[in-house]
Amino acid sequence: MSREHYLQPDSSLAGAGFLDSERFASAGTSCLPDRRSFLRCALCAGAAGTISTMAHPLDAMSLSPAAQNQDDSQFTVEARFYQKLPNRRIKCKLCPRECSVGDRERGYCGVRENRGGTYYTLVHSRVCAAHIDPIEKKPFFHYLPGTLALSLATAGCNVNCKFCQNWDISQVRPEQVPADYAPPQRVAQLATQYSCPTIAYTYSEPVIFIEYLMDTADAGHAAGIRSIVVSNGYIQDEALRAAYGKMDAVKIDLKSFSESYYRQVVCGQLKPVLDSIVTLHKTGKWLEIVYLVVPTLNDGDAEFRGLAQWVRNNVGADVPLHFSQFHPEYLLKNLPITPVPTLERAKQIADAEGLHYVYIGNVPGHPAESTYCPKCGHILVQRMGLEVTQMLIRKGTCPYCGQLIPGVWHV
Amino acid sequence: MRQEPITGRRRFLKNCLASAVAVAAGDGISHSAAGAQNLPLIRSRVVIAQDPQLRGSDSTVDSQRMLSLLDRTMETLLRVSRPDEAWKKIVRPGQMVGLKVNALGGRGFSGSPRLAEAICERLQQAGIRAADIVIWDRDTDELERAGFHVCIAGNRVQCFGTDRMGYEDDLATWGSVGSRLSKILTQRCDVLINVPVLKDHDGAGVTIALKNMYGTIHNPNKYHPNGCDPYIADVNMLPEIRSRMRLSICDATTACYEGGPAYKPQYSWQPNALLASQDPVALDTTGWQMIERKRAEEGLKALEAEERAPRYLATAADPQHRLGINDPQRIERVETDLA
CATH class of the missing domain: 3.20.20.70 (Aldolase class I)
Known part of the structure; x- marks a missing residue:
């Protein structure tokens, strides 16, 4: 965070x-x-x-032409980085926590949900x-x-x-x-x-x-x-x-x-x-x-x-x-x-x-x-x-001594 | 002989002290559980009431038999001869009463609406106004899917989810837990009746009364690591929950011994029972034993062998929490059969 x-x-x-x-x-x-x-x-x-x-x-x-009455389904997209397990379980492979999530449950983050053995993010574009x-x-x-x-x-x-x-x-x-x-x-x-x-x-x-x-x-x-x-x-x-x-x-x-x-x-x-x-x-x-x-x-x-x-x-x-x-x-x-x-x-x-x-x-x-x-x-x-x-940085260098200053200084 | 009066007086004082503690603890459940851990005299009562004929021909729960089963459960638990006497020990007229059910499992495996209806009927006979009773869980849609009739107005029993009222802005904290509590709990309930289901849980081991309180907070997903320990105990220690909790009635008409908490028909069975106690730790301990027995019957390993025994029960009973008793030797288990 x-x-x-x-x-x-x-x-x-x-x-x-x-x-x-x-x-x-x-x-x-x-x-x-x-x-x-x-x-x-x-x-x-x-x-x-x-x-x-x-x-x-x-x-x-x-951002949104009609913010009212948003349908949850438009935010719900199948997640990447997870593994399907038997009995409609999944293992999340996104973070080191590796939540093992049963059907109808969410991971630790609270924004990914197992629905029938498929893992979904609920926050795409949300x-x-x-x-x-x-x-x-x-x-x-x-x-x-x-x-x-x-x-x-x-x-x-x-x-x-x-x-x-x-x-x-x-x-x-x-x-x-x-x-x-x-x-x-x-x-x-x-x-x-x-x-x-x-x-x-x-x-x-x-x-x-x-x-x-x-x-x-x-x-x-x-x-x-x-x-x-x-x-x-x-x-x-x-x-x-x-x-x-x-x-x-x-x-x-x-x-x-x-x-x-x-x-x-x-x-x-x-x-x-x-x-x-x-x-x-x-x-x-x-x-x-x-x-x-x-x-x-x-x-x-x-x-x-x-x-x-x-x-x-x-x-x-x-x-x-x-x-x-x-x-x-x-x-x-x-x-x-x-x-x-x-x-x-x-x-x-x-x-x-x-x-x-x-x-x-x-x-x-x-x-x-x-x-x-x-x-x-x-x-x-x-x-x-x-x-x-x-x-004062010019072309990524110090104007006084010419030292290279690491970074991305200009668009 | 001259020593006898001294010994007698000492014994008398000791007995008085023990009796006082027993009285203080025995009159209310959470109170009883609280202070009891190191006092061998204190026991928690758990009633298991069964009715083999609970279901009609279409295998749905019969309302009238459910009411009778509830009555038997409450009379046995509170040692009275009539249901209204029992309920008057739990609630007083004018109070607002919440039934925290568990609707996560959908129609297949949530608390039975017939049980909630039976409780509401008896609450009203005990002097609670219909509109002062609310059946609730986290989400209104989930309640509907579980077969409850949503009602958010009028003079009838109310039924809706926290999504309709929201959560308190301020955090409630205890131990490892910091959560926003459902406004239904804080603003609509003087008394909380916990109505969980009996389920296996892949993380916590079992989910019965204590874990049902996860449905009162906004961030339950944060409290599943480490077999939900110590989080389940800490959530139940939140003053807003503990001060309102009077009774747990577990709906064990259908139960789950493996693959929970989601509903998997192949791992469910129908005990056609209610479990009730004023000590949620004792109730959960008893429910855990039932699940273990069923697992053994089905040839499954014990939860301990699967490294998912419900350790949170010991935490809930420890001196820092004192939510109840988890020692089976100190749980008075009363079985009754309506048949």
């Missing part, structure tokens, strides 16, 4: 403003001590809020959240910075993170949330119409709407629109290669570097996620990694160090690593917001381990939101919140 909040059409402005004020409070004590900086940050956050309000909710985009977001919100920092992404999600998720901020769409069955019919061609058409160079599969967990993701990516590519995905990476190898092979960039939420955390807080496993990251890197997809720092649960120095070493040794020092701030949500409302010094400590450790692009996320105005040249140290992409305020 993404840490990126899906904005309800009727509450996006209020939601963004509330969160931003909390972030200022945290940031102000650490990196923005003076009034000028505070006001600058507030202005920036206001701009970010404005961008969010520019986001077109599904209704405004008229979009419950859709917005136009800055790509920085995903976050992608080295992929088409400053552009907009047509972002969408269906209900459901294959894990159950106790900190999920989108749990009201990720931890429900599709029939429990309002949704619109948005077939792939319509999504591609809207992305073109609203000048979005990318379609982003995000908010809930794209693994569980993989058929829709694959079909939409094809439709997008046919229309010249790229596809990017924000995923937990908890997926089997065959499905990963088939589906994310169609993606132009992938962001993986690596939720911890500990199996016990994955078991207790995420309800999943770490090892398959690490395997996915390595596979994606080998296939040459643009890859970024986000690590949500949850106070007391995954914020130890040893864990940060182990993570940074693993990233350096397995996918290289050039893969961007984002340390994001946690906000109390869902089943972890008892924990505080991650202190900014904790995020800075994580960054220091990762920097010391030799990673070149380590960012701090969810703290608008923090200097570590920006991209710096690892060779000469000049700022190359300056960000404030979700806005790119300065973009």
